[in-house]
Amino acid sequence: MANKEIIAKAYEIAKEQYATLGVDTDAVLKKINEIKISLHCWQTDDVSGSENPDGPLSGGIQATGNYPGKARNVTEVMADLEKVMSMLPGKQRVNVHALYGDFSKGKVDRDRISVKQFQGWIDWCKKQDIGMDFNGSFFSHPKAGSGFTLSSKNEEIRKFWVEHLKRSREIAAEVGKQLGSPCILNTWIPDGSKDTPVDRNGMRSLLTKSLDEGMAQKFPKEHMKDAVESKVFGIGAESMTVGSHDYYLGYAIKNNKLICLDNGHFHPTEVVGDKISSCLQFVDEVLLHVTRPVRWDSDHVVTLNEEVQLIASEIVRNDFINRVNIGLDFFDASINRIGAYVIGTRATQKAFMIAMLEPTSTLVRFEENNQNFERLALLEELKTKPFGAVWDYYCLQEGVPIGEDYITEIQSYENEVLSRR
Ligand code: RNT
Numbered sequence: 001m002a003n004k005e006i007i008a009k010a011y012e013i014a015k016e017q018y019a020t021l022g023v024d025t026d027a028v029l030k031k032i033n034e035i036k037i038s039l040h041c042w043q044t045d046d047v048s049g050s051e052n053p054d055g056p057l058s059g060g061i062q063a064t065g066n067y068p069g070k071a072r073n074v075t076e077v078m079a080d081l082e083k084v085m086s087m088l089p090g091k092q093r094v095n096v097h098a099l100y101g102d103f104s105k106g107k108v109d110r111d112r113i114s115v116k117q118f119q120g121w122i123d124w125c126k127k128q129d130i131g132m133d134f135n136g137s138f139f140s141h142p143k144a145g146s147g148f149t150l151s152s153k154n155e156e157i158r159k160f161w162v163e164h165l166k167r168s169r170e171i172a173a174e175v176g177k178q179l180g181s182p183c184i185l186n187t188w189i190p191d192g193s194k195d196t197p198v199d200r201n202g203m204r205s206l207l208t209k210s211l212d213e214g215m216a217q218k219f220p221k222e223h224m225k226d227a228v229e230s231k232v233f234g235i236g237a238e239s240m241t242v243g244s245h246d247y248y249l250g251y252a253i254k255n256n257k258l259i260c261l262d263n264g265h266f267h268p269t270e271v272v273g274d275k276i277s278s279c280l281q282f283v284d285e286v287l288l289h290v291t292r293p294v295r296w297d298s299d300h301v302v303t304l305n306e307e308v309q310l311i312a313s314e315i316v317r318n319d320f321i322n323r324v325n326i327g328l329d330f331f332d333a334s335i336n337r338i339g340a341y342v343i344g345t346r347a348t349q350k351a352f353m354i355a356m357l358e359p360t361s362t363l364v365r366f367e368e369n370n371q372n373f374e375r376l377a378l379l380e381e382l383k384t385k386p387f388g389a390v391w392d393y394y395c396l397q398e399g400v401p402i403g404e405d406y407i408t409e410i411q412s413y414e415n416e417v418l419s420r421r
């Protein structure tokens with residue numbers, strides 16, 4: 001167990017070291033609480049959901065592994081998320097997929113869902129005193145079996161998914177209204193083609209038609225905001241994705257929507273950190289899906305790496321905190337799932353804290369004076385400043401496990417709760 005006195009002492013030393021760079025660590029400890037991360041509910045159960053938990057996951061995404069103890073119903077999903085939040089400093093939000101409704105009073109299809117199936121989530125969020133985001137689920141469903149949903153040339157199928165989009169937006173608006181915090185409704189569809197398609201334009205025209213129809217109803221932005229999420233490829237849709245980045249960025253700009261940037265959805269050397277200041281020239285807000293792409297998989301548990309660091313640094317440097325909504329998107333079925341959340345969320349929070357501990361104005365001055373050696377040197381030196389001491393002290397202040405102490409806590413939860421499932 002971490003020694004609290006040592007943590008406090010280490011913080012005092014770190015504080016002095018950062019002060020010599022012109023950085024006020026006490027101010028950082030306050031500001032870091034402005035970062036609210038939306039916890040995706042789907043890491044609890046490998047994107048199974050409550051609608052058809054034993055059905056196959058489809059739509060070009062895959063959760064690999066069979067670590068025991070996954071949540072088997074919404075009650076367990078909530079219990080696991082409560083456990084996760086008890087080990088995280090600061091306040092989070094929760095991000096719910098339409099797959100995770102309460103269908104105990106009868107199953108309704110995706111074109112029939114309403115707030116009724118999600119009132120339990122809203123009430124739970126009220127109890128946790130957190131905001132909630134929402135997603136329509138355009139996969140793991142027989143009507144998505146052909147690989148096309150909103151861009152389907154089958155009119156019955158296309159209409160079905162348009163109705164799902166409409167209903168998802170209505171639910172989101174009600175969520176935001178009841179919770180007094182805007183609900184971000186993200187739309188991602190798996191539509192794409194395994195092999196080289198011929199009528200790319202036809203599919204994209206249909207997608208535009210469907211989005212226009214599905215999003216025709218206006219809601220106050222205090223209640224809900226639409227985001228659209230692009231992707232470069234999916235498993236079984238390697239040759240073309242209807243909702244590509246060009247497509248959705250254009251749609252978002254033209255229709256005043258949020259663009260959702262998932263950092264697992266781009267070519268490997270493209271970085272989302274570079275896209276934020278580009279997109280924010282033309283859209284009001286961005287939604288992030290923070291993840292860790294590894295080879296073909298876009299959804300490994302987030303770790304503190306350069307990619308995530310650039311995302312956080314760009315947001316903090318430019319004071320974009322109120323224009324960037326931060327969500328997570330990963331699903332690893334091969335390790336303790338609670339542990340996956342705690343690692344991934346803390347890694348994201350750490351990236352933001354490191355960004356806040358940067359003497360940005362000094363670096364910008366170097367840059368503007370063409371002192372690029374000095375800029376590179378300071379960026380390198382910052383990497384080994386005692387960030388960890390500030391982080392540990394933050395956890396101490398927040399009353400959550402310090403450093404690796406969460407390992408034993410998660411092991412106990414595994415022994416007492418997860419292993420009994
Ligand atoms: C898939 C997208 C999408 C999903 C979730 C489950 O590639 O990233 O965000 O992961 O909606």
Ligand code: ZN
Nearest residue numbers: 229262289329
């Ligand atoms: Zn995503």
